[in-house]
Amino acid sequence: MLFHYLAADKEGKVLEGNLEVDTFNQALQYLAGKELRPISVKPIKEAGGEQAHHWIFGNINITDKIFLTRYLGLMLKVGTDLLSAIDILIADFDKPAMKGFLLEVRDNLGRGQPFHYAFARYPKIFSPVFISLVRAAETSGNLQKTFEELSVSLEREANLRNTIKSAMIYPIILLGTSVFIFIFLIAFALPKIAKIFGDSGINPPLFSKVVFTVGLYVNAHAFAFGSVSLFVVGFSLYFFWKNRIGRRMAQRFFSKLPIIKNVFKELAVQRFAATTSSLMKAGLPIVQTINTAAETVNVEEFRFALKRISEEGLAKGLTVSEAFRREAVFPKLVTNLIAVSEKAGHLEEVLETLSNFYASRVEAAIKSLVAIMEPVMLLGMGLVVGLVALSIIVPIYQLTSQF
Secondary structure (H helix, E strand, O other): OEEEEEEEOOOOOEEEEEEEOOOHHHHHHHHHHOOOEEEEEEEOOOOOOOOOOEEOOOOOOHHHHHHHHHHHHHHHHOOOOHHHHHHHHHHHOOOHHHHHHHHHHHHHHHOOOOOHHHHHOOOOOOOHHHHHHHHHHHHHOOHHHHHHHHHHHHHHHHHHHHHHHHHHHHHHHHHHHHHHHHHHHHHHHHHHHHHHHHHHOOOOOHHHHHHHHHHHHHHHOHHHHHHHHHHHHHHHHHHHHHOHHHHHHHHHHHOOOOOHHHHHHHHHHHHHHHHHHHHHHOOOOHHHHHHHHHHHOOOHHHHHHHHHHHHHHHHHOOOHHHHHHOOOOOOHHHHHHHHHHHHHOOHHHHHHHHHHHHHHHHHHHHHHHHHHHHHHHHHHHHHHHHHHHHHHHHHHHHHHHOO
């Protein structure tokens, strides 16, 4: 069987070629024997057959997508044809995963396949909104403007992510420091203090006895506690961060917490407004637009509401404003502006304004939330560490007062 491969050598140079082996695993073994790091390996079928693609190495992150959309928008704006723009990007990109993807795009274009086809093959990398916009722009011949808008949208998303990450740095450092101090007290200080009191025959206060007993038990089973803790933390990080079902569960949980739920609701409105505005500008039908927007919203009540608006409202002949007024989950500001802008014929522009408005509100809410979290976490960790420290200091004071 004939395979086509993209692989990187030790210096990071991307090599391309064909090889004939019996199985996919043999193709990987051949590349490993040549000290080549596989990027993609795909079987070459008979003429006219679709090629199966196996993505092997690397990933494409949001920074890569921002660069890709911004660069394509700029190149198309100055009059460069699409195939030439892709060739320039292939020469400029050093990242093997991105270079491999662009080589596949060029290969698809060379075979006469639609431009959006390569993006649609990677739904975990490119969202339904991204793919729908590229498909619509390809049909209308407006790729340049679409890529410019996509780059702006992706930059806004990246900035929001960076805001959240930056805001969480101090609480994470605070939590880590507190855990380290707690472990130090349990593992080193408590056993020595407990031994001193045991040898001296002094009876410490009840509170200190309880802390000593718990601390000594944890210390005696440190390996078991450490192993279980590492497993729980590792599994939780994987399940709630990497797994789609876990992320949905975490989002459902946090979206119902008293303070955080308002941030989730405003984020849901922002994503709905941004997605709907972009898809309407691209010329997609309103029912398809609302259905696609529903997939980008993480709060279930908003997702279900958008599905009802699309399937039970718009699909049955209601106007956009009438369908939205039936759903109480959306703020009055949103439904009133949708009604006014629909009559004026400027719905997509108003939705874009709403998107920017709610994006700024979400950013401000996150900063305020973190500002509240910091003293609360500091107080909580201080109480835990302080209680442990107090259980040690009080008996020591009793011991020294006898001399």
